[in-house]
Amino acid sequence: MALSTQTAPAAAATWFRRIMWIGIAANLALAVPVLVRPAAVLGAYGLPVPSEIVWPRFAALLLVLLSVFYMPAAIDPDRHRVNAVVAVASRLAGVLFFFLLHTDYWMLGALDLVFFVPEAVLLMRMRRAHD
Numbered sequence: 001m002a003l004s005t006q007t008a009p010a011a012a013a014t015w016f017r018r019i020m021w022i023g024i025a026a027n028l029a030l031a032v033p034v035l036v037r038p039a040a041v042l043g044a045y046g047l048p049v050p051s052e053i054v055w056p057r058f059a060a061l062l063l064v065l066l067s068v069f070y071m072p073a074a075i076d077p078d079r080h081r082v083n084a085v086v087a088v089a090s091r092l093a094g095v096l097f098f099f100l101l102h103t104d105y106w107m108l109g110a111l112d113l114v115f116f117v118p119e120a121v122l123l124m125r126m127r128r129a130h131d
Contacts, residue, residue: 012125013077019122020074020087023115027067030111034060048104066090077126088123091116 033041038056042049050056073084091112098109 009126009128012122016077016084016119016122016126017074019115019118020070020077020084023091023119024067024070024074026111026115027063027070030108031060031063031067035064045107047107077123084123084126088116088119091119 034056038053038060039049042056069083070087070090072080073087077084094112095109095116098105098107098112
């Protein structure tokens with residue numbers, strides 16, 4: 001195994017940025033098709049399609065906007081520490097919302113969980129180095 005030239009906090013920040021960008025891409029990969037064809041996308045994933053299609057479209061728009069707010073943390077989590085903390089907290093909010101309140105859509109909470117766990121661990125490692 002090759003030794004890394006990065007310090008532990010720098011490596012944590014590098015991986016945090018990478019995971020943030022992958023999460024942003026995953027959000028956009030979900031949101032953009034829902035904006036265009038919400039009923040088809042929800043049906044393809046076996047998710048309930050509401051009678052008012054405006055709401056899934058609006059949720060997709062909000063997910064796109066949320067992803068834009070994640071970008072400063074993905075670019076420089078040390079400089080944009082508040083954005084990084086809010087981004088991780090937003091993932092946790094998504095997990096709790098879909099797992100506890102809207103279990104028909106648990107798959108969306110699982111997607112947030114996949115990103116929440118490593119982002120939270122890496123953010124804690126970065127914070128410990130600065131404290």
